[in-house]
Amino acid sequence: MTSDDEFDDDFGDIDISALEAAAVQNPKTSFKRPREADDDDNAQRAKTTKTEVPHTRLLARRVLQERFGLDEFRLKQELAITRLLDGGSSVVVFPTGAGKSLCYQVPAVAFKELDKEALHGSRAPEHSGVTLVISPLIALMKDQVDALLRRKIKAAVLNSSISREQYLMTQDDLRHGRLDLVYCAPERLNSEGAIDSLKAIPGGIRLLAVDEAHCISEWGHSFRPDYLKIARFAKEANVERVVCLTATATPKVAQDICDAFDIPPEGLFSTTVYRPNLRLLAQSSTKETDDLAKLVTYLRSNPGPTIIYVTVQKQTEKLAKDLAGNGFVAKPYHAGMNNDLRTQTQEQFIASESLVVVATIAFGMGIDKSNVRNIIHFDIPSSIESYSQQIGRAGRDGLPSTCLFNLSTKDFHMRNVFTYGDRPSARSLRLLLSDICSTKRKHLKAGDTFSVALYQQSKEVDIGAITLGIIYAQLELHFHLFRAAGTQYSIYKYETKNAGLIASDKSAEARVIGKPSNRTKWTTVPLDSLALSSGIERKSLVRKLEDWNDRGAVQLKKEGVLNTFRLAKPLPTTKKEIDDIVKHLDTEMEAKELQNIQRTKDLINLITDRKCFARALAEYFGELPGSDGMREECGHCTWCETHEQVVLPDEPPQTPDPDMVKKVLAACSIRDDPRFLAKLAFGIKSPRMAAEGLYKSPVFESANGCDFLDLVKVFTKHCPSTV
Numbered sequence: 001m002t003s004d005d006e007f008d009d010d011f012g013d014i015d016i017s018a019l020e021a022a023a024v025q026n027p028k029t030s031f032k033r034p035r036e037a038d039d040d041d042n043a044q045r046a047k048t049t050k051t052e053v054p055h056t057r058l059l060a061r062r063v064l065q066e067r068f069g070l071d072e073f074r075l076k077q078e079l080a081i082t083r084l085l086d087g088g089s090s091v092v093v094f095p096t097g098a099g100k101s102l103c104y105q106v107p108a109v110a111f112k113e114l115d116k117e118a119l120h121g122s123r124a125p126e127h128s129g130v131t132l133v134i135s136p137l138i139a140l141m142k143d144q145v146d147a148l149l150r151r152k153i154k155a156a157v158l159n160s161s162i163s164r165e166q167y168l169m170t171q172d173d174l175r176h177g178r179l180d181l182v183y184c185a186p187e188r189l190n191s192e193g194a195i196d197s198l199k200a201i202p203g204g205i206r207l208l209a210v211d212e213a214h215c216i217s218e219w220g221h222s223f224r225p226d227y228l229k230i231a232r233f234a235k236e237a238n239v240e241r242v243v244c245l246t247a248t249a250t251p252k253v254a255q256d257i258c259d260a261f262d263i264p265p266e267g268l269f270s271t272t273v274y275r276p277n278l279r280l281l282a283q284s285s286t287k288e289t290d291d292l293a294k295l296v297t298y299l300r301s302n303p304g305p306t307i308i309y310v311t312v313q314k315q316t317e318k319l320a321k322d323l324a325g326n327g328f329v330a331k332p333y334h335a336g337m338n339n340d341l342r343t344q345t346q347e348q349f350i351a352s353e354s355l356v357v358v359a360t361i362a363f364g365m366g367i368d369k370s371n372v373r374n375i376i377h378f379d380i381p382s383s384i385e386s387y388s389q390q391i392g393r394a395g396r397d398g399l400p401s402t403c404l405f406n407l408s409t410k411d412f413h414m415r416n417v418f419t420y421g422d423r424p425s426a427r428s429l430r431l432l433l434s435d436i437c438s439t440k441r442k443h444l445k446a447g448d449t450f451s452v453a454l455y456q457q458s459k460e461v462d463i464g465a466i467t468l469g470i471i472y473a474q475l476e477l478h479f480h481l482f483r484a485a486g487t488q489y490s491i492y493k494y495e496t497k498n499a500g501l502i503a504s505d506k507s508a509e510a511r512v513i514g515k516p517s518n519r520t521k522w523t524t525v526p527l528d529s530l531a532l533s534s535g536i537e538r539k540s541l542v543r544k545l546e547d548w549n550d551r552g553a554v555q556l557k558k559e560g561v562l563n564t565f566r567l568a569k570p571l572p573t574t575k576k577e578i579d580d581i582v583k584h585l586d587t588e589m590e591a592k593e594l595q596n597i598q599r600t601k602d603l604i605n606l607i608t609d610r611k612c613f614a615r616a617l618a619e620y621f622g623e624l625p626g627s628d629g630m631r632e633e634c635g636h637c638t639w640c641e642t643h644e645q646v647v648l649p650d651e652p653p654q655t656p657d658p659d660m661v662k663k664v665l666a667a668c669s670i671r672d673d674p675r676f677l678a679k680l681a682f683g684i685k686s687p688r689m690a691a692e693g694l695y696k697s698p699v700f701e702s703a704n705g706c707d708f709l710d711l712v713k714v715f716t717k718h719c720p721s722t723v
């Protein structure tokens, strides 16, 4: 289980290697970058930089007005944009909804204008280069691209949401320099083919925009190791300049971002998180308090569009129903709902003057609604950063809005489920490393590839999919064992639709694939062995099958996602080498767990301190008193209004009950993993627990009032063979 349903992972991009192969091979679209053109580009880049400076500010304003229909820049938009147009890189830290997107959209359009204006010749339009936007939010990319297309700005997405035809078309557009902006998810940089095609864009990557850039920092609240690959990519692809954007960056996180892309301090443009129109309230309650009644009273006296944040998907449904029972129009929203329903709820919310949406953190990113009147935290957010980002969605129109934090002792259990659930046990790490470095891969040398079915491996080693992804990224980035090379399907089968078309195909690939089975409806194509025996590349065979599918000769079915990795050196073989990696990973996971515990403490301290909330928030993000109009006291938070501390009821964790321990041990024969037993007793799900059918056992969550780490200690005594 993980708290990270904030982002849509792009793991669905699985036929990417085949698509890339198709795009590259298409003779109509293939592009060979002429040597002379490269050289010209470089020379012109050097020349134009000198002449651009006086024009850039005016040009940016003109693009803003003529292409985006807006009058003037906000905050430090103009400073950040001008710096980019002048050839520098920027880090932009503006609050939610402040207008970060324009900081890359305006330059993306302005580059072509700059080229036209340059005094000493210019790049040809098709050599103007592209702005590549990396964002973890697939839905948001699509919304932005649609909005840009409406403004006649040429933009496209490259992610798992698009069809094969759209993908090939976008690749073609890229190769011919027809796009101003292209959006993709960070996971795309796990594909060698995708990296190669981005590197081959004529005119190069003029600007790389990294959205949600706090994910780069290990100190950030949602560190994503794939983000570290962006900086590596930026160097390898010689991107001309970078803009990193985030709504939440402590000084440490901002520094990490600057360091990753070698951006000097003058490239950092940040504005205050202080929002004078937001009234920040907090109230505490005990396990016995009727929180629903309190919420209903609050909503009756604070009408208007409202988002209520809770932690788990089920709770969104229940609370929305409870509120509907009390006469409110309330809807749930979470990542598990189908896309149509999510879109419908989102659209209703945007149009509504009164709708209450009860949501997980999946709701809000990219929702451009100016009159949200209430943001309510009905659970404990994961960090001050998340809290700040979420309250930032209130009152974008500048009108008074309220943010209520309902802090209840009963919510700590769920927060801890997320905090402790993300860390795999040492046993799981050992199993994983033994599996990756198994003897079957002993013969592999640097440059060779190996493939893993991550979904299957996740179950076998009892590590959730997202954590597994993080570990693979660490093995790549910290241990330099291999590099992610892409994803592919393990099984290709087809049903014949037009036997004549297949029979008339005399290509080498068709010969190798052979005749369709006449005994079964579906013919399975053993791609790996055919490629090995024939010497024809696997991707050429895949391309042939896709081609048959496109021409209606067959209906193709693809199953079983495999992630492929290219070795940087032979995999470790000795027990010591493997143990060292396990130890290192375990130490890192422990540090991360402690960091997450501290994040919750920091947030609780902020709410329960004897201090103005708004001021404490601004200080957390490194703002000094007096900066940007921030006063000693905001005058309208719970502290400022009452000068009474919000007191968290003292409800210490229970001591693990020996009877409970006995029951857990009686219900489960596992004795090789104390963390597993502690998770079972505490109520944290895991792939192994699902396989053992233990969720329904009465012992699951039977010790939810205990401290999780106390439980680990108790169960360690019953697992003698583990360290």
Ligand SMILES: Nc1ncnc2c1ncn2[C@@H]1O[C@H](COP(=O)(O)OP(=O)(O)OP(=O)(O)O)[C@@H](O)[C@H]1O
Pocket: 070, 071, 072, 073, 074, 077, 094, 095, 096, 097, 098, 099, 100, 101, 102, 247, 365, 366, 367, 368
């Ligand atoms: N200078 C401006 N003048 C008027 N409107 C603007 C300006 N800059 C941005 N906006 C508008 O503000 C809204 C929010 O912008 P945007 O989505 O870029 O914010 P953001 O900072 O990326 O927010 P988030 O953190 O939620 O992603 C958009 O409707 C955008 O058109």
